Amino acid sequence: MNKMDVIVVGAGPTGLFLASELALRGVPVTVLERLEEPDPTIKSGSINVASAEILDRRGLLPAAEEVQRRRLAEAGTFTGGRSNRTVRELTDAAGRASRRFPVLGHFAGIMFRHDLVDQDDPVLAAHTAVANGILVPQHDLELLLGEHCAKLGVEIRRGVEVRGLRSTGSGLDDDADVVVETDAGDFAAGWVVAADGGRSVIRKRLGVDFAGTGPEMVGYQAIADFEDASELRRGWNWTPRGIYTYGPVPGRVLVARFAPRPEDKDAPVTLEELQSAVRDVTGIPVTITRLRGRATRWSDNARQASTYRRGRVFLAGDAAHVHSPFSAQGLNLGLGDAVNLGWKLAATIQGHAPAGLLDTYHSERHPIGAWVLDWTRAQVALMRGDERTAQLRKVVGDELFAVPGATDRMVALSSGILQRYDVADDTTAPVGSIAGDVDLKSGTRLADHAHDGLFVLVDRSADGRYADAVGGREERIVHVSDPDASQPSLFVRPDGIIAWADASADQARKLLDIAIQRWVG
Known part of the structure; x- marks a missing residue:
């Protein structure tokens, strides 16, 4: 039994991106995946801004933009809630990337109104470069990341079902190697990352507690042919029976109702089951004539692993946390796990x-x-169908979201750009936050210098005073000289987190040395 450096279990977006990050730094990695081919089942319809910026930092934004162009051609005009707009507004008349923050999301089915968003808000304005790369469905993302992995030499073994794992030492908590047990034999590895979904075999074998809250609703998503769908409203719609959205791809429907899940949660979703749910929630007697592909069933079961690490085994993506899929939060959360680990x-x-x-x-x-x-x-609490919740939705949608800055804040939160880490003793902004768009006087951007997954030191000093801080670490830190007295110098981790900024001029060099020692070694 040959030993591998790293085994990643699961070839979803989390597993594939994590494997590519390891390969990018020269670490051999093997991905084991149960499915013979990438799953074409309709899942998340887009990624958020923080995820698009992850792709941007690895040079994958052009590929994401190509997916979005194709999606826009398929979608045409999209009408949502009380605001009519076309998603083509994400691009200008010449088809170039818009430098406006993309406003396409919702909170509890209450659509974010782009006319209430201040595009001059400094937080949003710092994250606009990826606006043309967010309409990337999960299946397209998996194909994109699969190609990225292939270019980096990642070995993906499909049709391999993982059944368990064991340690070569006294237990999985120790520092010994790990053996992954599969239907195709055993595989030994120095490290294992479980990205094998919410029902993770690895997590269960580790015995990691997966506490949380049980489901209140059951949801369905599919692309279907309707006899007459003219009465279905596009965009997100709340009813006393649940919530639904129709479009922007013709025939795409998502419906969620407050009802128990079927006893057999693994049974395929039938046309009749989907049609019953759509009729119940919408109150419209639609007739579905055909399912295009496989419909999915899901719930708002919300649970989180008590620890993301047990010895040489890590949990990432849905193996570490599950919840309702609204706004593709699970997909984005998993990509964040991967780029961090x-x-x-x-x-x-x-x-x-x-x-x-x-x-x-x-x-x-x-x-x-x-x-x-x-x-x-x-x-989910704001989606319930009782009269008091209806009144609360009206207050939130009509009053709170209309307050200047309120929608800006909610849009920023849902886009993932406000995530912060405690990365330094110096908590002065922007330390600990995501770098976002950083334009350089050379005409390049910070993301252009992060394609190899290295640390990036943007030195804005006139005399290049921070260059020697890199000494002996040139293979791990990219030094970018960009003299600009109006902007702070930045030290950015491979995951896009700012670990140092020279806002405190009197201690700037000392704090930079501390940051480099803490994160680079």
Whole structure:
């Protein structure tokens, strides 16, 4: 039995991106996936801004933009809630990327109105470069990341079902290697990452507690042919029986109702079951004539692993947290896990990680996961069909969201750009936040210098005074000289988090050295 450096279980977006991050830094990695081919089942219809920026930092934004162009051609005009607009407004007349913040989401089915968003808000204005790369459905994202992995030499073994794992030492908590047990034989590895979904075999084998709250609703998503869908309203719509959306792709329907899930949760969704749910929630006697592909069934079951690490085994994506899929939060949360863990694990394997680096994966990502679970629970609470909830929705939608700045804040939260980590003793903004768009005087952007997954030091000093801080770490830190007295110098981690800024001029160099030692080693 040959030993592998890293085994990633699961070839969804989380597993594929994590594998690519390891391969980017020269770490051999093998992905084991149960399915023979990428799953074409309709799932998330887009990614958020924070996820698009992850792709941007690895040079994948052009591919995402191509997917969005194709999607816009399919979607045409999209009408949502009380606001009519066309998603083609995301691009200008010449088809170039709009430097406006994309406003396409919702909270509990209450559409964000683009006319209430202040595009000059400094938080939103710092994250506009990826506006043309967010309409990327999960299936297209998996294909995109699969191609990325292939270029990096990642080995993906499909049709392999993982059944368990064991340690080569006294237990899975120790520092011994791990053996992954599959129907195709056993595979030994120095490290294992479980990205095998909400029913993770690996998590169950580890015995990690998966506490949370049970489901209140059952939802369905499909692309279907309707005899007459003219009465179905496009965009997100609330009714006393639940919530639904129709479009923007012709025939795409998502419906969620407050009802128990079927006893057999794994049974395929039939045309009759989907039609019954659509009729119940919408109150419209539609007739579905055909399902195009497989319909999915889901719930708002919200649970989180008590720890994201057990010895040499990590949990990521849905294996670490599950919740309702509104706004594709699970997909985006998983990509955040992957970009956080990838460089840390690679540095550890290659022997230059500072002490305790791997422990920061749990300490940074677990609070973010807990926040997302609460964010989705709050939305479900605001979707209930009773009269008091209806009144509350009216107050939230008509009054609170109309307050200047309120919609800006909600849009920023749902887009993932307000996530922060405790990365330094210096908590001065923007330290700990996502870098976003950083335009340089050379005509390039920060993201252009992050394609290799390295740390980036943007040195805005006139005399290049921070260059020597990189000394001996040139293979791990990219030094970018960009003299500009109006902007702060920045030290940015491979996951796009700002670990240092020279806002405190009197201690700037000392704090930079501390940040480099803490994160680079």
